[in-house]
Amino acid sequence: MSKEQAYYVPDGTYWPIIGSIGVATLFVGFANQMHGVEWGGSVMALGFAITVFMMFGWFGQVVNESTSGIYNSQVDLSFRWGMSWFIFSEVMFFAAFFGALFYARQLSVPWLGGADNNLYTPELWNGFSATWQQVAFSTPGTTLQSGVAISVPTQLVDTWGLPALNTLLLLLSGVTLTFAHHALRAGHRNQIVGWLVATIALGSAFLGFQVMEYGHAYADGLKMTSGIYGSTFYMLTGFHGFHVTVGVIMLTVILYRVQKGHFTADNHFGFEGVAWYWHFVDVVWLGLFIFVYWL
Amino acid sequence: MTEALIVIVIIAILTALGFGLIGLVKGGKVGSDRMFKSLATRVSLSVILFLFVMFAGYMGWIEPNNVMMDASVVQK
Numbered sequence: 295m296s297k298e299q300a301y302y303v304p305d306g307t308y309w310p311i312i313g314s315i316g317v318a319t320l321f322v323g324f325a326n327q328m329h330g331v332e333w334g335g336s337v338m339a340l341g342f343a344i345t346v347f348m349m350f351g352w353f354g355q356v357v358n359e360s361t362s363g364i365y366n367s368q369v370d371l372s373f374r375w376g377m378s379w380f381i382f383s384e385v386m387f388f389a390a391f392f393g394a395l396f397y398a399r400q401l402s403v404p405w406l407g408g409a410d411n412n413l414y415t416p417e418l419w420n421g422f423s424a425t426w427q428q429v430a431f432s433t434p435g436t437t438l439q440s441g442v443a444i445s446v447p448t449q450l451v452d453t454w455g456l457p458a459l460n461t462l463l464l465l466l467s468g469v470t471l472t473f474a475h476h477a478l479r480a481g482h483r484n485q486i487v488g489w490l491v492a493t494i495a496l497g498s499a500f501l502g503f504q505v506m507e508y509g510h511a512y513a514d515g516l517k518m519t520s521g522i523y524g525s526t527f528y529m530l531t532g533f534h535g536f537h538v539t540v541g542v543i544m545l546t547v548i549l550y551r552v553q554k555g556h557f558t559a560d561n562h563f564g565f566e567g568v569a570w571y572w573h574f575v576d577v578v579w580l581g582l583f584i585f586v587y588w589l
Numbered sequence: 590m591t592e593a594l595i596v597i598v599i600i601a602i603l604t605a606l607g608f609g610l611i612g613l614v615k616g617g618k619v620g621s622d623r624m625f626k627s628l629a630t631r632v633s634l635s636v637i638l639f640l641f642v643m644f645a646g647y648m649g650w651i652e653p654n655n656v657m658m659d660a661s662v663v664q665k
Contacts, residue, residue, distance in 0.1 A: 370616055378614045458643065465639055468632045475625055563616070566624060570613050573628050577606055580635055581599065587654055588642060589592055 316344030467496035
């Protein structure tokens, strides 16, 4: 790290404008895809490719600047603050979705069943039962006024099966990551690589089983159209799965950087940022497992 | 009672994660130490909580949310 006290100001760069073009192309493609426009999908793919290209280029430039030793402690602190704001947005993101789960479960569904407001609403829906476990159900073959057919689950989901196994896998990945973190602080590079590979493998196994779990749930009729339960279930677990995917990609980059010798025992912010993110994703899953499947 | 205990441990895990974040933002030797200790605490608490939830479920202290019940059961 540079001992220079003056704040490091980078040269002008073209990456932000490339990023803007990439993201704009992605969303124009996405919006048109949603409207069934023929070229929507390909424009979306192009936008995604430009965005990935920008991330490789921009992050690579930052890594090169960092390893060349031109960053000082002020730059280090600005990275740390940047990470903390990113984390704040992530916490609010998941807080909103957990909030939706609690609101539906504890307030809006009981209200529909007549709780608190003394309004008896058995005729609201044929066969409607205002208990959280059963809100995914309606009379088979029911169609909403909007014309959307309601999907009715037919099988029990086994809490002891895949969900428990996945929780175990993700918690173990937190343990292996902690060992990698310890090895990094102690300066044992071979051990870091081993524990990081284990963490990535466990994270990938989680994703594989999650795909299987979705396959089972979907085949048994639990879909996005299965009422408030179906939509909150897929929203929470889907976004969590997306975060695990991003985490696995980030850990892979960190593994590559460890092998390149980018980190030292007392200067490894890149590792710390990704480690905290992984712990966060781990805790979100533990919360999901307990609140969705148990409490 | 069991449920309250589970929620208390979850709050403890979130607190440990929060202290880890403070260490991450602080940086340097002190921050790095605090971050590592907090995250190690959060991992240990999480593993203990998972084992406890599984045990409590096995003992019947808490019941799983069997959300995908047979549709015919619901209609009765």
